[in-house]
Amino acid sequence: MSPQHGTARPSPAAESLTDEEVARGLVAGDEGCLAAAYQRWSALVHALARRSLGDVKEAEDVTQQVFLGVWRGRRGFCPERGTMGGWIVGITRRRIADALSARTRRLHVVAAAGASLAPADPGARSPEAVLDRVLVLHELARLPAPQQRVLRLTYYEDLTQTQIARRTGWPLGTVKSHARRGLHQLRRRLADDEQSDHYT
Template sequence: MDPLPARRGAAEPDDDEVGRRFAAGDEQALAWAYERWAGQVHGMAVRAFGPGPDAEDVTQQTFVSAWTGRAGYRPDKGPLPAWLVGVARHKIADTWARRDRQRRETEAAMSEVQAGPSGPVTAGVDTQVADRVLVLDELELLGQPQRGIIELAFFEDLTHAQIAARTGLPLGTVKSHIRRTLERLRTRLEVDGAALHA
């Protein structure tokens, strides 16, 4: 009697088998992939951004994106960890682009505030500029996943359902995070607005 099937059942599959099962949609393969290669992906993200929320987000986004886009992985074209590294590189590039966009938006808003009125500028425009600065400041204070959810909703124009799919969070959780964050932003704007007009 061949004992090999019993041994194979008791032990975890090798990397190639994990890749094949991942491509086939086996959720256990996703767990194995995360266990084996999340450290490598996180290391790449830490080298890009330093330890902290951005590195953690990139790690999570890499595996969520890899899983939702697993139809694009071909086990016969290369090993799964190499493909995951490619996905991570894209997520790192996306995060750098988002950071750069936010920096430029903040600088532009600050320039408008510092320049002051250069002609017949209405109070409404000044208020909008101040509001933009306050919103960008408040986003900097948000923790994850709230900050990422708000950025997906307002910077990338994703629907609640698309955000849930992108982040792997339940739809109800996404909606409640957005609602609570918007309430917090509204309160901050009202408080700061009252201070400005006092």
């Protein structure tokens, strides 16, 4: 059993192990000991995450990340430094801190995007409009630099492709190619994001 494949029940033998024996088995790569560790400490991990984050879904995500981290980092556990439970709580605190930092970054990005929207645009400050703009800006930033430049000049400075060719010094055919490829990439990625939302 590994975390990405779901949580299996520990074997009766693993259930009867001491915490120290579970730790030794886990470090050795025994998946039954990972299942035993999950059974013993997942409720604590979830409770800590839920109390800190105030969100059940985020707490579930953190719990999964913690035990994925336990499995991947199992060789880093040193019994001389403390108990397995204490080690897992330490991982939990780091994952909670990561989740809080990610939440803060998202809020800052949304606030910045909202501040940059034109006030005259009807409905521009609705949460949906702000998030749409954030998503487009995020995907635009992932494009190769020439495609980014062409699309930014097109949509943010309202330049024609001929004007872009003059400003950049690129042949008109090159500008058209960057625009076409950039738009294709944006549409595909935004469609992928929208499709993935249906499964989350």
